[in-house]
Amino acid sequence: MKLVYFAWVRERIGRAEEEVALPSGVRTVADLLGWLAGRGGGYAIALEHAEAIRVAVNHEHVDHAALLPGDGEVALFPPMTGG
């Protein structure tokens, strides 16, 4: 699965994107955020307040209870400030 990061999530993690193989227990968006934070370092700092992180699956907003897709692109980013 491809992960992409934006704004301060990208800066704190220290990269814009990466490919990951998810362990079998990681099924929802919330599971993914917890698993990534467990890597420590920039991940733990970026995802410290997991409830504030917005997530999109294949270019559509989803909530943290959503199931992850079998394949595709999952994006993690802060609340948006466009307009």
Next chain:
Amino acid sequence: MACVPLVHVQAGDFSLAEEVRRLTGGRRDVGAVVTFTGLCRDEGGRLDALELEHYPGMAEAEIGRIAAEAAGRWPLTGLTVIHRFGRIAPGENIVLVVAAASHRRAAFEAADFLMDFLKSRAPFWKKEHAAGEAGVWVEATEKDRDDMKRWQR
């Protein structure tokens, strides 16, 4: 039938006059055009520029979904949304919404709706660059989220 919105996500500037002409030129059924232009604002004379980061692909898709919802909700004859990204200096354009309709109410409301949803759902992030300082990410506000809730029904 709902109009097909025009959505552009681009680095370059846009022309308000040109975009209005695109929705009115050669037509006799348009009675109202409402435009909203969002500009880069300097508060306190310290901003060098805003840097607008976006999520390519999703930015177009999400604005397209918001625009399609507006086109389904109000009887519009045309709808255009342009959002810029990259480095933008104070006084420069950031975003444009043009809503055209037979009557003014639909055009006013659709443009207002578009902006409220763009601010909280379109994947853009602003970073402020001031002279001699590290960039600071702009924080989303409670007001932005409340503005969006006005349209629930």
